[in-house]
Amino acid sequence: MDPTPIISTHGLHKSFGEKTAVADLTLTVNHGEVFGFLGPNGAGKTTSVKMLLGLVHPSGGTGEMLGAPLGDPAARARAGFLPEHFRFHGWLTGAEFLRLHGQLHGIEKSVLAQRILELLDLVGLVDAGDKKLGAYSKGMLQRIGLAQALINEPELVILDEPTSGLDPFGRRLVRDIVRDLRDMGRTVFINSHLLSEIEVTCDRAAFIHQGRIVRAVDLHESDVPVVRVHARVGALGPEVLAGLAALAADVQAENGTLAFSVPDEAALPGVHRYLVEQGVDVYAFRPEKQSLEDLFVQLIGTDGGQ
């Protein structure tokens, strides 16, 4: 597989007037992975994706997608995109809509006709191909939008909240399509605020909060990204906390409770030993494997970043 990243950005930044939508987007997406871009609503996910696709011009920073600077039309020929809240002209039928987008990609007529049939079948809209988009339900629109994103057999598929408006059956369909794409060696970039969705489908995920990437996690290392320890302890000096910060991440100490994270269980005895050696009284030491949701809440806060 191509070792150069399919997407790489450095300090991408976007402000709309006074408001900063994306403060610093530095990220790398590798060929063939399913990458989840997670964050609460308003965190800057959609603006980030729009910068990748040249819909929004960055206020600063640089980036490359498919080996070309952001916004390069030739690179977009190898990408597919499903926008958030996908909508299109209601007076086109589903098949006409797909034909239009195929033609804009310059796909040859006979190839396109065949591909439209395959895609309608893939998204479960064979019977609705002749219906006008205006008569489609929200879920059907989302499906035809997804078919549109695949019309050029793209190397990179960017999906912005792909499961919004979909019933559980539709969600499973999206998950299956993403899995198929991965099996074919394609790269998928998914924007979502739904953690479970990302947890099930993605190889790697990055959390974005207030326009910044706060953490990137590999979802294959283990089912859980980190072990979070909640301890009850006696008095803690600042130098003990400083030493602890060298051994563990996200250290929080308050009124005799102590919480910190370590990458895996193997690190636990060392931390415990350190605390005891520093003369800290340990009353309880409770390691917990974290779900993505725990991590999300821990990174972004229970208020969802609002």
Add this chain to the structure above:
Amino acid sequence: MIVERVLIIARLTFFEASRRRILLAALVIGLLFLVVYAFGINAILSDIARAGDLNFLVHREILNFLSMAGLYVINFLTVMLSVLTSVDTLSGEVSSGTIQTIVTKPMRRWEVVLGKWLGFAGLIGLYILLMGGGAAGVVRYFGDYTLPHLWVGLGYLWLNGLIMLTVSVFGGTFLSTLANGVLVFGLFGVAFVGGWIEQIGAIIGNATAVNIGIATSLLMPSEAMWKRAAFLMQSELVGQIGFSPFTASGSSPSALMVWYAVGYVGLVLLWALRTFRGRDL
């Protein structure tokens, strides 16, 4: 490939006007207009025939006047059609987000703008051909009269429509639909009033008024195209009197004004292509 993509968008735009029944509505109303027009002309002409003993010249003046009256309405309808169909084509697609799947295809944004412009330009041309041709046909059938320079005149009407279209497409690259409508009709109004100030100024010999009129024509040459068309198609008598409800030849736009209008359309369109490139969608 660029040409193909531009034509795909042009076709889509044209197709949209027919699918959304804009074209149908315009043609139904247009047909209604032609029917009323035909009945009216027929009634007037038979009345004149009953009166008998009418000077050939007067007869022709009446036909010229009726033809011009018809074209005046068609010009107005064309202006409306040009603006109403195109005013939300960019701003509407930006706010609904439908443009997002289009401009993320391997195409440049200007291709989308140009394609839309071409689609509407064709639509307006077809409309003028059907309406202007229909009205001319009615007069020819009932009165055996054809306006002088009819086709060139209709060409200027088309150019007028293209001016309205281009300004409306340009506004759509950075304004909301409503603001754009205010801009385009506002400019149209300024040019309209300016045109009349110019004419009255010419009659009373007031140079300042004439210059104000010319300045508004330079800002928005739409009304000037109608005046130019009316000037070309007027009868000799009107030309000698120098005034009719449609034009005063004392200060009619020159042929140079037509070239100015062509350049205006070209430049404003280029400006639109450029402005849309920088917009965040």
